[in-house]
Amino acid sequence: MTTIKKIGLVVFLAIFSTVSARAMVNIKWWSSNGITDMTAGDLVMLIYSPSNSLSAINPSSPTSVAAWEAVLDSQGGINGGFDLGPVDFGTGNQYEGGYAFVRAFSTATPTIGDYYMESTLAMLSSYPLPNSMTPVQIDLAPSAKSFATDGTMLVIPEPGTLAFGLIGLGVVVARRFRKA
């Protein structure tokens, strides 16, 4: 191995080790004041999004996420809510500058007719320190909540709504291609 290659390898390893040690995100996800009608085992999902926009849930497959999103963790709640983390996520800088949100369901295996709630998006980075140095909190219940009054029911969209959705999707796709 030439000297230049050796130096290159050392530099690469140094950079890699620094990045991997510093780039985790630290997330506390909970319902601090509880979700009164959540029962033990109800599904709670922590979802990563690279952009500052929430994707619409797919009622026919509510546990799946958009292609650009990633499920960081799925857990069962306890009676009266959930209290999870803080947990470190990531092994590199893949979540740097991204967002995360929580989607909680009124059942362990949600289907049409069940309820769900979503948090707002939480930013995972607080410049200039690496993500893990500034803990992130996602609180689905800063005040007491319940699926019955604060949740949204999973319903199959009406044809009109579906049409609007398809038009919107078409616009997004068209703009993508135009940019390319």
Add this chain to the structure above:
Amino acid sequence: MKTDKAIFCALLTALISASAFAQSATVTSVNAVGYVKVELEKKQLYQLTLPFEGMGANDMVPTNIFKDLPNGTIVYIWDPAQQRYNNELSVSKSFAGWNPASGATNSLAGKSFWLRVGDSTVTNKWSVYFMGEVPTASEKVVGLATNSFGALNFVGYAYPCEVLLTNMNFYKTAVNGDSILQYDPSQGRYNSASKSFAGWSFANAWTNPSQRVLQPGQAFWIRSRQQSTWSETKPYDWP
């Protein structure tokens, strides 16, 4: 981080900076000077607090306290009002010295901050001493930012003594949604305590009650929803 426990309360190696007049023997002021020894390793991040009061304008500025640390050392100051780091007061050391000047001359007395130790090819560990006048006020009040989701505050115990997490007034009066987090540089993760509808929950080392001790010089995050102040009474009789 290891802190020299001998210090603080006990080692208030009290220098009586006393102005004792020879003839009248009247003591006009009594100041106890204490120190906290902090052991640091290169490339590590530490949450630190300086629980002393200044004896002089330049005593507790980064350029003085951290002058022996290597290039690449950074002091990060959190701005609770803006909920972001303060780029004007955060300061770094490079081959060209400390920058920016506004941060280099900013006294850290009574403040809490991140310290990221720079890399060094020569030395791996350093001992840094925080020195100053031991607080004499019978009560110390720390202002806290609040919001409905729990604003982040970077704080430390106001007196140079160790304190049990569960004995802190903030812990005792916390509401649901409040939390306390302390970074453990040896593990590279947070110990935390969070209060919810289910009561207090603890993570990592703090799951062990005997580990819930905050050492002098250690800072931590407080996430506050309603408490805009956090007061503590002086835990020692003298000074």
